[in-house]
Amino acid sequence: MFYHSVLRGGGLLSQKPSNLASEVKAATATVNNLTYDYSGTTATVTGYSTKPTGDLVIPSTVTISGTTYTVTSIGDGAFESCYGLTSVTIPDSVTSIGEEAFYVCSGLTSVTIGSGVTSIGNNAFEDCDGLTSVTIPDSVTSIGEGVFWNCYGLTSVTIGSGVTSIGVGAFSGCEGLTSVTIPDSVTSIGEGAFRYCAGLTSVTFEGTTVPTIGNSVFEDCTELSAIYVPAGTGDAYKAALGASYPEYASLVTEMAAPVEDTGVFADVIIPAISLVLVVAMIVVAVKKKRLGAI
Numbered sequence: 257m258f259y260h261s262v263l264r265g266g267g268l269l270s271q272k273p274s275n276l277a278s279e280v281k282a283a284t285a286t287v288n289n290l291t292y293d294y295s296g297t298t299a300t301v302t303g304y305s306t307k308p309t310g311d312l313v314i315p316s317t318v319t320i321s322g323t324t325y326t327v328t329s330i331g332d333g334a335f336e337s338c339y340g341l342t343s344v345t346i347p348d349s350v351t352s353i354g355e356e357a358f359y360v361c362s363g364l365t366s367v368t369i370g371s372g373v374t375s376i377g378n379n380a381f382e383d384c385d386g387l388t389s390v391t392i393p394d395s396v397t398s399i400g401e402g403v404f405w406n407c408y409g410l411t412s413v414t415i416g417s418g419v420t421s422i423g424v425g426a427f428s429g430c431e432g433l434t435s436v437t438i439p440d441s442v443t444s445i446g447e448g449a450f451r452y453c454a455g456l457t458s459v460t461f462e463g464t465t466v467p468t469i470g471n472s473v474f475e476d477c478t479e480l481s482a483i484y485v486p487a488g489t490g491d492a493y494k495a496a497l498g499a500s501y502p503e504y505a506s507l508v509t510e511m512a513a514p515v516e517d518t519g520v521f522a523d524v525i526i527p528a529i530s531l532v533l534v535v536a537m538i539v540v541a542v543k544k545k546r547l548g549a550i
Contacts, residue, residue, distance in 0.1 A: 285320045292318055292325070299325040301334050309340030316347035330357045332377065339363050342386075348372040353380050355400070362386055371395050376403050378423065385409050388432075394418040399426050401446065408432055417441050422449050424470065431455050437462065444468040451475045460484040460511075466492045471500040480507060487513035 282293035282300070289306055292299040299318050312335070317324050327347065332354040335341065341361045346353065348370040355377035358364060364384045369376075371393045378400040381387065387407050392399065394416040401423035404410060408431040415422075417439045424446035427433065431454045438445070440463035447470035450456060456477045461467075464486045474480055474497075483504065485493040490510040498505030 287318050287320060288315075290314075290318075292320070292327075293331070294318070294320060294325045297325060298328045300329045300331045301327060302331040303334050304338075307338055307340065308335070309338075309342075311343045311345075312341055313345045314347055314350065316349040328352070330354050332356060333359065335361060337361070343367070346370045346373065351375075353377055355379055356382065358384060360384070369393055369396070374398075376400055378402055379405065381407060383407070388412070390414070392416045392419060397421070399423055401425055402428065405429055415439055415442070420444070422446060424448060425451065428452055435459070438467075440464065442467050444470075445473055446470045448472045448475060450477060453477050454479065456480050458482045458484065461489075461493065462486065464489055466496045469496050469499075473497075473500075474504060475501070482509055483507045484509055484511050487511055 282295040285292055285294065286305050289304050289308065290301055291303045291305065293302050301314060314330065315327055317326055326349050328350060329352045330346070330350060333356045334354060336356055336359040338361050341364050343366045344358065344364065345368045349372055350370055351372050351374050353373060353376045356379045357377065358381050359379055360383045362384065363386055365386045365388060367381070367387065367390060369392065373393060373396055375398045376396060379402045380400065382402050382405040384407050387410050389412040390404070390410065391414040395418055396416050397418055398421045399419060402425045403423065404427050405425055406429040408429055410430045411432040411434065413427070413433065413436060415438060418441055419439065420441055421444045422442060426446065426449045428448050428451040431452070433453050433456050435458045436450070436456065437460040442463060444467055449470065451472055454477065457479050458481065461484065466489065483497065485508055487510050490508055494505035494508045497508065
């Protein structure tokens with residue numbers, strides 16, 4: 257796992273916080289094979305009675321003893337090592353996915369993350385090597401440490417426009433990734449976030465403000481040949497990326513500045529084209545009339 261005070265790829269990682277004895281324990285119940293902690297009006301999925309297989313759909317609500325609770329989170333390690341899971345659907349009611357929630361679910365090929373999720377905990381999908389594509393919705397603001405560590409089957413990832421931080425080693429070892437776009441909302445990228453992504457050939461930064469970039473972000477990305485950045489930001493990105501690895505700086509290429517829409521095309525060019533077409537139609541009609549008169 258990504259925790260336990262070990263060094264992974266050269267980076268010292270934080271320890272998992274211990275539970276405080278003073279925490280108030282929620283009540284527990286099992287409904288349709290899923291176990292929940294519940295209190296007030298909300299519930300957290302904490303696990304299962306029998307290890308689930310196939311398609312797993314997390315419900316948005318659960319009724320316990322006649323009372324309906326909104327499912328707002330998936331607990332730490334809730335489905336760890338559920339090798340038989342092939343797909344997971346997380347509803348919009350869920351706001352957080354816990355640490356190691358789907359750790360080593362190696363049979364998992366697809367996951368749908370609801371539009372209510374704001375945080376994805378450390379190592380949530382680590383070693384889910386069957387995953388091929390992931391879309392992180394705009395609602396997510398933070399991608400934790402090692403979330404997709406060693407998901408080497410992952411070939412496509414879409415990072416939502418609400419993400420502000422990408423954690424240490426978040427996509428490390430995703431050998432199948434060939435390109436990634438980092439939206440302008442991102443302000444920090446942790447150490448080794450894309451380390452060992454051997455198939456990665458291009459990275460596009462959309463932000464005109466350079467995010468804080470940790471060391472070795474693209475270490476051992478042996479096929480990386482281009483880092484695209486907005487026009488006018490090349491020097492700033494070269495300085496930030498080249499601080500730990502000078503070779504990164506040589507890969508930076510500024511994208512062309514977007515053409516400003518001044519309204520000329522819609523207000524002038526289109527009416528002019530229309531006028532030319534009308535005149536041409538009139539000329540044709542006149543010629544036909546003259547030919548008919550001969």
